[in-house]
Amino acid sequence: MSQSSSFSPKKSRSSGRSPKRGKREEPMNIPHTRPWFPESMRRDILADLDKVMASGQLMGGEFSKTLERQYAERTQTGFGVSLATATTGLQIALRYSGVAGGEVLVPAASFITDVSAVQMEGATPVLVDVDPQTLSFDLADLENKLTDRTKAIVWVHLIGYIAENYQDIQNFAAQHNLFLIEDASHAHGAAIDGKPAGSLGDVGVFSFYPTKIMTTGTGGMLVTDDSALSDYAKSLRLFGKDLQTGEIVHRGNDWFMDEFRACIGVHQARHLDEILSRRRAAVSRYHELLRDCNYLRFLSPSTHNQPAWYQFPVFADDGIDAEKVRRKMGERNIACKLIYRPIHKEVLFETLSQPGLSKAENALKQSLCLPLFADITEDEIETSAKALMEILSEEAGV
């Protein structure tokens, strides 16, 4: 897999028309994210969707098999199972590992369904504080939260960044016999020490939701080396059918990814290296432009860590009101978001709140995620970075 960032963002997006003389230029409206379907890819997809319709096989066909193989190969795992969503993958992994009645450790900086999937599977999520340098588990708190009811860990590679201390997390899981589920929804193509996201735990799940690094509209993928888990996932996604006899042997659901979405996924996955290279180039450019800014902290991956950069977060110093910065960026038509709200600040999960989640709270509150997508232009990057620096100076009172 190529990890190069040799690509440079184009200066500007061509509209194909030159601006009319005397007409004032519209202010730039820079979205937070945008899926990438260049014209040639769209043409290829349309031709293949036609083949799907002509074949009459709308599920479990060649495109599903190809996408599963692409993900198994990319993650160096034995099996890929395409699914309706990543959340279904989390549910399958949790159910397979027998968490019902037990506790599951989940980072306080995670997505809603990392927690709700645990509850839907009859277990109790236990929130763990987060190390602001890795955006992953604070190891001391991980140890703290371990009880004799702990069954599994949901390990989220937030923003596509694998924690530098990933081996400590793996060792902790192994030492305590805990099932390690990687939520790699943000981490398509991320790797550390040459090991891909999705291959670091017992099972990995990826999301193809519209905002994700690659998309099928909605969709998900489970990867694992465990053939029994792969068979279990294939049964659960098809109403719980035994794959040989067709009898219903599990309480399953319709969790299939249909052939249309798989077809789109195959084409997106073929371009994943290019998507990653474009995103990485944009992040390098942001770094160049922002590195001398006094009010920001950056994630600093070592050279053996290759984040997927699902988002590009920088972190405002504690004295700065980051909420106001995000709002002011919005007033300039530049989308700038926080990574997520801490999970226990969501109304549904307030009861999971407990003292000692302050590192996660603070890192998320101070996070500023700048626009990032595969075809972001040099103009869009420069405009966003310049606006951020100006607003930070205003807020710092200089």
Ligand SMILES: Cc1ncc(COP(=O)(O)O)c(C=O)c1O
């Ligand atoms: C970290 C994380 N996990 C899980 C999900 C759920 O993905 P899906 O919508 O494919 O179920 C998302 C979706 O945004 C996510 O960001």
